[in-house]
Amino acid sequence: MKINRRQFLKTSSVFAGWSILPTGAWSNPLNSRFCTAHIGVGGMMGWRDLRSVASHPKVQIVGLADVDRTALEHERLLSYQDTARFADYREMLGTLGDKIDGVVITTPDHTHYTATLMAMNMGKAVYCQKPLTHEISEAYELAALAKEKNLVTQMGIQCHSADAYRMAVDFLQQGIIGKVSKVYAWSNKSWGDDGAAYAGSDPVPESLDWNLWLGSAATRPYLKDKYHSAKWRKTLDFGCGTLGDMGVHIIDTPYAALKLGQPHSVKVTCREPNQCSHPTKNIVEYEFPGTEYTTDKLQFTWFDGAYVPKAAEQVNPELEIETVKSQPVEPFHPDLGLEAGKTLPPQGAMFIGEDGQRMLLPHLSAPQLLPRSLLANVTKPQLKPANHYHQWVDAGMGNGTCSADFEYAAPLTTGVLLGVVGNRFPGQTLQWDGDAMRFTNNEDANKLVSRSYRTDY
Numbered sequence: 001m002k003i004n005r006r007q008f009l010k011t012s013s014v015f016a017g018w019s020i021l022p023t024g025a026w027s028n029p030l031n032s033r034f035c036t037a038h039i040g041v042g043g044m045m046g047w048r049d050l051r052s053v054a055s056h057p058k059v060q061i062v063g064l065a066d067v068d069r070t071a072l073e074h075e076r077l078l079s080y081q082d083t084a085r086f087a088d089y090r091e092m093l094g095t096l097g098d099k100i101d102g103v104v105i106t107t108p109d110h111t112h113y114t115a116t117l118m119a120m121n122m123g124k125a126v127y128c129q130k131p132l133t134h135e136i137s138e139a140y141e142l143a144a145l146a147k148e149k150n151l152v153t154q155m156g157i158q159c160h161s162a163d164a165y166r167m168a169v170d171f172l173q174q175g176i177i178g179k180v181s182k183v184y185a186w187s188n189k190s191w192g193d194d195g196a197a198y199a200g201s202d203p204v205p206e207s208l209d210w211n212l213w214l215g216s217a218a219t220r221p222y223l224k225d226k227y228h229s230a231k232w233r234k235t236l237d238f239g240c241g242t243l244g245d246m247g248v249h250i251i252d253t254p255y256a257a258l259k260l261g262q263p264h265s266v267k268v269t270c271r272e273p274n275q276c277s278h279p280t281k282n283i284v285e286y287e288f289p290g291t292e293y294t295t296d297k298l299q300f301t302w303f304d305g306a307y308v309p310k311a312a313e314q315v316n317p318e319l320e321i322e323t324v325k326s327q328p329v330e331p332f333h334p335d336l337g338l339e340a341g342k343t344l345p346p347q348g349a350m351f352i353g354e355d356g357q358r359m360l361l362p363h364l365s366a367p368q369l370l371p372r373s374l375l376a377n378v379t380k381p382q383l384k385p386a387n388h389y390h391q392w393v394d395a396g397m398g399n400g401t402c403s404a405d406f407e408y409a410a411p412l413t414t415g416v417l418l419g420v421v422g423n424r425f426p427g428q429t430l431q432w433d434g435d436a437m438r439f440t441n442n443e444d445a446n447k448l449v450s451r452s453y454r455t456d457y
């Protein structure tokens with residue numbers, strides 16, 4: 001079904017005055033289908049989420065929502081011609097109501113919370129992309145609501161179900177490198193912008209409802225190539241930089257394997273804040289309380305952009321070492337040394353055991369034990385096949401559970417977001433009280449734990 005500009009604007013302008021009644025779990029047992037509605041279908045990931053959910057034999061797609069008409073009219077959606085389309089997800093949820101069993105959310109990060117909250121208040125199962133939320137205050141709130149309403153939830157970290165990552169979790173929990181004392185994780189991606197704060201305005205594309213795209217965020221002029229599409233990751237109010245992009249995937253394995261909760265402290269090395277965008281390169285140092293799989297404390301360091309570490313052997317000795325706030329930023333760390341001729345992967349993690357044994361986990365590749373002789377101690381894990389999307393559909397139909405439900409996603413998302421907030425206070429060690437959900441030594445940082453929500457859109 002095509003919608004024209006007039007219909008699009010009509011649906012966009014309707015405010016969500018729907019009665020929000022819980023519909024209970026899986027409301028369509030008679031036709032044995034699990035009916036899904038998708039919010040944000042235009043990006044690369046929206047399409048992937050749609051295809052992956054639709055590949056489950058019991059799934060029927062009943063609704064598609066996107067604030068950009070070109071997304072809804074894209075030829076790849078031709079096979080869903082009869083599926084209802086909407087500009088405003090609130091109208092979709094309100095109109096389709098009981099016809100929906102599960103909602104898939106693949107919008108920019110700042111919309112995750114509001115869309116998820118509405119779907120959960122209607123009693124729907126939710127598959128929400130990572131990071132679960134944009135604000136620290138939101139993730140545990142959604143986890144508590146899911147628990148209270150007994151809803152099936154899954155955060156969109158599909159790598160969590162990949163064999164390589166599950167094998168790494170198993171190796172670490174077998175104790176092959178002993179209790180873990182340090183973790184280094186990194187991505188060479190760089191979702192930041194070190195230029196001046198954005199200014200000016202550009203004409204809004206005819207196909208885009210900019211007001212709906214902004215959603216509950218503060219209004220501002222549209223700027224070409226700064227926000228829509230995908231570039232919003234660089235902006236403080238909409239995205240979470242590289243940590244919120246690749247960090248959630250790469251930090252997921254340490255969280256799952258070591259059963260990490262919230263860190264005690266975080267310190268970020270990066271440029272001075274510009275009140276607009278995330279820095280292009282960051283070093284984020286966390287200290288976590290110990291768990292059954294770690295030493296008494298765990299030192300956890302994240303690197304991104306041009307701060308990605310190199311194995312000592314890769315570093316040019318002539319290289320001038322950068323200094324930030326009088327501290328040298330080392331381009332390598334002795335814990336990351338590799339055999340001659342080997343290079344560190346561009347994205348991945350290194351786990352350091354208490355006695356110096358190590359495990360390297362290149363992003364989405366099998367874990368490597370250092371020294372290799374540790375392999376002799378490994379009991380090969382028996383991993384059952386896992387499909388992150390189908391797991392959610394099956395759980396929504398009453399079969400099994402989700403491995404990255406919101407209870408799991410809340411501490412991981414909070415940990416990531418603490419590093420994101422830390423980039424506004426470069427060089428400062430922020431002390432975090434996870435029970436009170438506040439920083440204990442910086443009131444300005446506490447102002448960034450939550451935000452206000454625009455409701456007149």
Ligand SMILES: NC(=O)c1ccc[n+]([C@@H]2O[C@H](COP(=O)([O-])OP(=O)(O)OC[C@H]3O[C@@H](n4cnc5c(N)ncnc54)[C@H](O)[C@@H]3O)[C@@H](O)[C@H]2O)c1
Nearest residue numbers: 040042043044045066067068071106107129130156229230
């Ligand atoms: N799990 C992964 O591997 C992975 C990979 C890429 C992206 N993602 C996540 O997917 C999400 C989307 O990322 P992307 O790169 O596809 O972004 P994008 O900007 O390319 O696409 C977002 C889509 O959502 C639409 N949209 C924006 N606001 C909307 C709203 N209020 N209602 C309905 N539609 C709306 C946009 O028009 C666009 O079509 C992000 O949360 C991102 O972190 C996850």
